[in-house]
Amino acid sequence: MLAFRLGFLDISWLDLLDIGLVALLIYQIYNLVRGSVASRVFVGYLLVYLAYLLVKALGLNLMTTILEYFISVGALALIIIFQHEIRRFLLLIGKSTNLTNSRFFRRWLLRNNTERTETHTPLKPILDTCKALGAEFSGGLLVLQKNDGLEKFAQSGELIDADVTKSLLLAIFSQYSPLHDGAVIIGDGRIRAARCILPVSEDDELPPSLGFRHRAALGMSEATDAAVIAISEESGRLALAINGELFTNLSLPDLESRLERYLREPGR
Numbered sequence: 001m002l003a004f005r006l007g008f009l010d011i012s013w014l015d016l017l018d019i020g021l022v023a024l025l026i027y028q029i030y031n032l033v034r035g036s037v038a039s040r041v042f043v044g045y046l047l048v049y050l051a052y053l054l055v056k057a058l059g060l061n062l063m064t065t066i067l068e069y070f071i072s073v074g075a076l077a078l079i080i081i082f083q084h085e086i087r088r089f090l091l092l093i094g095k096s097t098n099l100t101n102s103r104f105f106r107r108w109l110l111r112n113n114t115e116r117t118e119t120h121t122p123l124k125p126i127l128d129t130c131k132a133l134g135a136e137f138s139g140g141l142l143v144l145q146k147n148d149g150l151e152k153f154a155q156s157g158e159l160i161d162a163d164v165t166k167s168l169l170l171a172i173f174s175q176y177s178p179l180h181d182g183a184v185i186i187g188d189g190r191i192r193a194a195r196c197i198l199p200v201s202e203d204d205e206l207p208p209s210l211g212f213r214h215r216a217a218l219g220m221s222e223a224t225d226a227a228v229i230a231i232s233e234e235s236g237r238l239a240l241a242i243n244g245e246l247f248t249n250l251s252l253p254d255l256e257s258r259l260e261r262y263l264r265e266p267g268r
């Protein structure tokens, strides 16, 4: 199916679709690596590839062979260099399809998860705890499970299986408690674990005033669909990380409405 002719080039509709898809792919990759050191590597690799196309078109066989080897080895090196970006890209695709939110998918394809009853986590004791921790400038990090399993992260801390109450949460985050460091994980209406280690985000755009507690909150929301609350020890301010986005300086009602909306959002 010929779309049009450009000099000696016959361009079909499929070629146009191909060009469009490649342009979209390059644009998405550029967006992912923009501003990081990886972007320079990406541009460098692209230039080598263009040079390869040029020498090939000119019929310089030896140079073509050398660049061919360089590109094939370079592809492997790129996977190593871009491992974080590739991970982010795949996570983005996985999240945007929202497959794990689908009731059908959870029921039929993720059989282990089907046993999970949809017990709602009570927000009131959590919000009361945030208010108290913020008022007394005690830091806190709370992970509220949505659909993704958090066992791996819970295993990194001390396993607990207790009702979600304000007094227990405050006892955990008290500076005299051996469990106050790290994060508390809450799922299915229970406190699952405390002192958990969360993945730290490598987002370059996070303000330098925000330290590792906030980076861990963001990192966890990039890696899973959990909602993560960070209470700053320095300022007492509340922050919420959801789907790789960090909302800072939240008022309590704002935090509540965001949590309500996100956690109660029905699965499709």
Ligand SMILES: Nc1ncnc2c1ncn2[C@@H]1O[C@H](COP(=O)(O)OP(=O)(O)OP(=O)(O)O)[C@@H](O)[C@H]1O
Pocket: 139, 141, 180, 181, 182, 183, 196, 197, 198, 199, 200, 209, 210, 211, 212, 213, 214, 215, 216, 231, 232, 233, 234, 235
């Ligand atoms: N990867 C992590 N996983 C779980 N908890 C973490 C992690 N990194 C830091 N924390 C918790 O955050 C605490 C404070 O870290 P840091 O002072 O760097 O945070 P911050 O973002 O500046 O917050 P604050 O405003 O409270 O100082 C640590 O003592 C620890 O309890």
